[in-house]
Amino acid sequence: MDIAAGVQACLPIRSDMDLVWVRQHVRQAAAQLGFGLVDQTKLVTAASELARNTLVHGGGGQMETAHVVSGRVHGLRLTFRDEGPGIADLERALSDGYTSGDGLGMGLGGARRLVHDFALDSAPGAGTTVTVTSWASRPPRPREVI
Amino acid sequence: MVGNAIEELNRVPEQEAVGQQGSPAREVGDFLHRRREQIAQRWADETLFRTVFTVSRDEAVEAGRVVVDALAQVAVSGRAADPEAGGFLVVREQLSRMGAARTRTGLTPSQVSNDVDALRPxxxxxxxxxxxxxxxxxxRESTTLLTVLMGTLRLVVMETALNEGQALIDRQRLQLLEVATPVIKLWDGIVAVPLIGTLDSARSQVVMEALLEAVVDQQARFAILDITGVPTVDSLVAQHLMKTVAAARLMGAECVVSGIRPAIAQTIVHLGLDLGTVVTRATLADALAHALRKLGVGIVTPSAGGVGER
Amino acid sequence: MTDGFSRPAAGHVPVLRLGDVLLVTLQGDLYDSTAEQLLQDIGEAIAGDRATGVVINISGVEIVDSFLGRVLAEIAAKARLLAAQTVVAGMRPAVAITMVELGLTLPGLRTALTTEDALRLLGATDPVLRPGGTRPGSP
Incomplete structure (x- = not known):
């Protein structure tokens, strides 16, 4: 449906110094695409959560950014990839309060609430890939079920 | 630009098998190339070109030539049914201007569509x-191809015209959201948004951001969300209200929700939402009194014979 | 902000003493290690200076993720154990909205709009007037 305009950047995630670069890179890319301040902040925060997951649970990896277009709407897609141990129970990993390390257990589930599209692909021993997309002028979000 | 299009036209058949000698694609391409001038001349007298290029007929003819060149290129490339075909890119801007000009005069989309269709016969x-x-x-195949090609041209014009309209709607919607969200300062340290009309998700988000910005700008310790004029709220909006309250708290301000109508209170109960952590007041006046009291501002009613009399 | 990357603040975040209150100002993007170090520094500072309050001004912070959220919550918990109160001041609207969406509402933390408001909240009125910051009745 949407057309990826190609990978724009690929950043390593090997240390907490890299987390800072990831945040600053995402902030700048989102600003360039015309994201509002709140949407920028949400996406950068999600990127920070996911990059830290990649670092802490995946043993390091990388983040790719891509500029995507759907109709007249521009977006930013971030892909976090690691070759770590993977996740066995995806459903549980996305629930609030779940954690296998430090933090408040908000990592994956929290990051999902901060972006428009979220995809998690992982299996034990096969590493983890998380892909998130946010759109500059947000399309109406689907109604949440309480 | 025209020269480029012709060059393109001459080059393409050698590269692609579609435009072989005797094929409909080649036949139509050659025909458009050959009759470019006549077609442009005839189009210049059609409604679409007459109404868009009102001043000079020459201008209309020139515009027609460019469109014919584009059609020829698309025909030869074998993508007659594809609005995204490269040839259309060259004329997209011009077509959008034409479509927009017609739409502005108050024509319905189907009337504009008919205008473009009139170029076909x-x-x-x-x-x-x-x-x-x-x-x-x-x-038979050549006439079919030409008909398809003209249909695609119609689609391209409509699409660009609709995009233009959508962009206008988006701009106006944004303006309306801003106009409908006046954050007012009630007192030193107290800001309020009186909301009127239906709250949807997008508007609640604008309200939330505007109110919290005002909290910072005015250094307001109290923010009042007055929803007296809101007929109903759905679960998403109720959640937004609660998020606003929570965000205000994180910033060091207290958000009071006033004017919750009985119907809305009922909805909130039905939805199973817990407003326990939210400070609510029946009216905006009550909310203001609550904030003033907490700020330590006293209100004294002047007694008879006091300040009120001269 | 958009032109070029700002250098992240590395190393120590200074912990200032203002009367009975410790004042910390966070600025820009922090390394995880810097935040961890701050947690330790504040703990030591409260114990050493016998402070009764901690004010953390985060008006210069552009995002608070769950890691920094946890550090703030731990500072408050640690301070509470040492009988000091913690107030987080100056959070930006975009940061607050994002934290709420993330599910971080920091229930144990007190908040204020500005450092002045935070000091008022801690009852430390005009600490500047009491140079040295000696507490009445301190030995």
Whole structure:
């Protein structure tokens, strides 16, 4: 449906110094695409959560950014990839309060609430890939079920 | 630009198998190339070109030539049914201007569509006149191809015109959201948004951001969300209200929700939402009194014979 | 902000003493290690200076993720154990909205709009007037 305009950047995630670069890179890319301040902040925060997951649970990896277009709407897609141990129970990993390390257990589930599209692909021993997309002028979000 | 299009036209058949000698694509491409001038002349007198290019007929003819070149290029490339075909890119801006000009005069989309469709018969007539001795198959396929091509042109014009309209709607929607969200300062340290009308998700988000910005700008320790004028709220909006309250708290301000109508209170109960952590007041006046009291501002009613009299 | 990357603040975040209150100002993007170090520094500072309050001004912070959220919550918990109160001041609207969406509402933390408001909240009125910051009745 949407057309990826190609990978724009690929950043390593090997240390907490890299987390800072990831945040600053995402902030700048989102600003360039015309994201509002709140949407920028949400996406950068999600990127920070996911990059830290990649670092802490995946043993390091990388983040790719891509500029995507759907109709007249521009977006930013971030892909976090690691070759770590993977996740066995995806459903549980996305629930609030779940954690296998430090933090408040908000990592994956929290990051999902901060972006428009979220995809998690992982299996034990096969590493983890998380892909998130946010759109500059947000399309109406689907109604949440309480 | 025209020269480039022709160059393109001459180059493409050698690269692609579609435009072989005797094929409908080649036939239509050649025809458009050959009859470019006549087609442009006839189009210049059609409603679409007459109404868009009101001043000079020459301008209309020139615009027509460019469109014919684009059609020829698309025909030869074998993508007659594809609005995204490269040839259309060259004329997209011009077509959008034409479509927009017609839409602005108050025409409905179907009227504009008819205007573009009116360009088809003159071209088809010319094609039929040009191929009197062609085999029946080739003739049929060529006319079909030309018809498809003109249909795609119609689609491109409509699409660009609609995009223009959508962009206008988006701009106006944003303006409306801003106008409908006046954050007012009630007192030193107290800001309020009186909301009127239906709250949807997008508007609740604008309200939330505007109110929290005002909290910072005005250094307001109290923010009042007055929803007296809101007929109903759905679960998403109720959640937004609660998020606003929570965000205000994180910033060091207290958000009071006032004017919750009985129907809305009922909805909130039905939805199972817990407003326990939210400070609510019946009216905006009550909310203001609550904030003033907490700020330590006293209100004294002047007694008879006091300040009120001269 | 958009032109070029700002250098992240590395190393120590200074912990200032203002009367009975410790004042910390966070600025820009922090390394995880810097935040961890701050947690330790504040703990030591409260114990050493016998402070009764901690004010953390985060008006210069552009995002608070769950890691920094946890550090703030731990500072408050640690301070509470040492009988000091913690107030987080100056959070930006975009940061607050994002934290709420993330599910971080920091229930144990007190908040204020500005450092002045935070000091008022801690009852440390005009600490500047009491140079040295000696508490009445301190030995």
């Amino acid at each position: 003159p071209v088809l007539d010319l094609l039929l006149a040009d191929l009197p001795d062609a085999p029946a198959d080739l003739l």
